[in-house]
Amino acid sequence: MVSDFLNLAGVHVFVTGASGGVGIATSRAFLEQGAKVTLHYNRSDTTLQPLVTEYPNTSYTIHARVDDEKEITKAFEEAVAKLGPIQVLIVNHGIWPAENVAIKDMDLERWNLTLSVNLTGSFLVIREYMQQLVRYKVTENVAVVLVGSVTGKLGQGNHADYATTKAAMEGGLMMSLKNEIVQICPHGRVNTVAPGFIRTAMVAEALSDPEFLQRALATTPLNKISEPEDVASSILFLASERASGNITGHVLDVNGGLQGRVVNPVTVLPSQN
Numbered sequence: 222m223v224s225d226f227l228n229l230a231g232v233h234v235f236v237t238g239a240s241g242g243v244g245i246a247t248s249r250a251f252l253e254q255g256a257k258v259t260l261h262y263n264r265s266d267t268t269l270q271p272l273v274t275e276y277p278n279t280s281y282t283i284h285a286r287v288d289d290e291k292e293i294t295k296a297f298e299e300a301v302a303k304l305g306p307i308q309v310l311i312v313n314h315g316i317w318p319a320e321n322v323a324i325k326d327m328d329l330e331r332w333n334l335t336l337s338v339n340l341t342g343s344f345l346v347i348r349e350y351m352q353q354l355v356r357y358k359v360t361e362n363v364a365v366v367l368v369g370s371v372t373g374k375l376g377q378g379n380h381a382d383y384a385t386t387k388a389a390m391e392g393g394l395m396m397s398l399k400n401e402i403v404q405i406c407p408h409g410r411v412n413t414v415a416p417g418f419i420r421t422a423m424v425a426e427a428l429s430d431p432e433f434l435q436r437a438l439a440t441t442p443l444n445k446i447s448e449p450e451d452v453a454s455s456i457l458f459l460a461s462e463r464a465s466g467n468i469t470g471h472v473l474d475v476n477g478g479l480q481g482r483v484v485n486p487v488t489v490l491p492s493q494n
Contacts, residue, residue, distance in 0.1 A: 227461035230255030232362045234460070235300055235307045237261045237287060237346055238314030240268045242421030243368065246449035247311060250457050252276045259283055259300040259307070263314070279304075287314050287342030297349045306357035309460045310350045313368045315339045315386070319426065321379035332382050339386035340394075343367070347398060354405050363409035365402065366459045367395055368452070371417045371476050378484070391415060391472050399470040410469040412459040417476030419447045436483045443477035451475055 234251045238244045239260035245268060251258050252272065257279045260269045266282045273280050281303045285296035300307060316338050318331055347365065354363065372380065373387030391413050402409035418424055418437050427433050428446060438444050455475050458464050 225255070226463070227254055227457065228362070228463040229309075229457075229461055231257065232309055233257045233259070233300075233304050233307045234309040234311060235259045235261065235297070235350065236311040236313055237342075238263070238368075239282075240264070240266060241313070242449040243416075243419060243452050244313050245269070245272070246453035247313065247456050248272055248280070250450075250453040251309075251460075252279060254457070255279075256309075257281075257304045259304060261285060261287075261296065261314070263287070287346055288337040290345055293345045293349050297353055301353060301357070306359045307350060307353060308359055308362045308364070310347065310365045311368070311456060311460070312343050312346055312365065312390075313456075314342060314346075315368070315383075317380065317383050317424065319424075323379055324381050327382065335382035336386055339383070340389055343390060343394065347394075351402070351405065354402075354409075360406050360408075362462050363402070363406040364460045364462065365398065365409075365411040366456050367391070367411070367413040368456070369413045369415040369472065371415050371474065371479055373415060374472075375479075375482055377482075387415075395472075396470055408462065408466070410459075410462070410465070412465070412468060412470070413472045414452055414455045414459065415472050415474050415476065416447050416452050417441070417479045419449060419452060421449060438477075439483040440480040441477040442480075445477045447475055447477065 234256050236244055236248050239248045240262035248258050248260055260282045269282050283296045283299055285292040367390050369391040370387040372384035373391040377384045395411055395413050399411035402411055452475050455473055
C-alpha cells in the first residue's frame with residue numbers, strides 16, 4: 222500500500238544519473254511513494270531494469286549525455302511525452318575521477334571534463350526543466366534537489382575539479398535558481414543534499430582501503446559511511462512540498478556530522494612525564 226504522507230503520488234520526477242547507487246535508491250524511493258519517474262542514464266540502463274520491471278507503468282528510462290545540449294532537449298521532450306510534464310527534478314549525475322591529482326599537476330582535459338559533466342551538465346538539465354515548466358504551465362509540487370557534496374564546503378585535496386563543481390552547485394547555482402524559480406512557480410523550491418562518502422561503486426575502491434576509511438571517519442561523530450538510502454530519504458523529504466514546503470536555498474548535510482577533514486597523519490604525542 223502506497224503512503225500519501227509526502228503527497229508525491231502521480232508527481233513526475235526526473236532523476237539524472239539514475240543508474241548509479243544514489244540514483245537507484247532515490248528512484249525506488251519515489252516509485253514507492255507512487256510517483257512517476259524518468260530514469261536518466263548515460264552509459265547503460267542494466268541496473269535500472271529491475272525498477273522498470275517492478276514499476277512498468279510509472280517508470281521510464283532515457284539515455285542522454287548531460288553535457289550535450291541537443292540530447293538533453295530530446296530527453297526532456299521524450300520524458301514529457303511518456304509521463305507528462307515534469308514537476309520535480311533531481312540533479313544527481315556526476316563524475317569523481319578516482320586518480321589523485323594535485324592542482325599543480327592536473328591537466329586541462331581532466332579539469333574540463335569534470336566541469337563539463339558536473340556543472341555544465343547541471344546547467345543544461347536545469348535550463349531545460351525550467352523551460353518546460355513555462356511551456357506546460359506547471360505550478361504544483363515544483364521542486365529541484367541538487368546532489369552536492371561535503372567537498373563543496375571543505376574542499377578535497379587532489380580532487381579540486383570535483384570539489385569546485387560541487388561548491389558552485391551548492392552556492393551560486395542553487396542560490397540563483399531558488400530566486401528565479403518563484404518567478405515561474407510561486408511555491409517552487411530549490412535545495413541541495415551534501416553527502417560525505419557514500420557506499421557506492423564510484424568510491425568502492427577507495428573505501429576498501431582501511432587507512433582511507435579511517436581518515437574519512439576520523440571527524441565523523443556517527444562513525445558511519447552513508448548508504449545510498451540515507452541520501453535518498455533526504456532527497457525525498459526536500460522534494461515533498463507537504464514535508465518541506467517552506468524550505469528553499471538550503472544545503473542539508475548527510476554525512477554523519479562530519480566536522481572537517483584530517484590533513485595530517487595521526488601521531489603519538491610525546492609523554493608528559
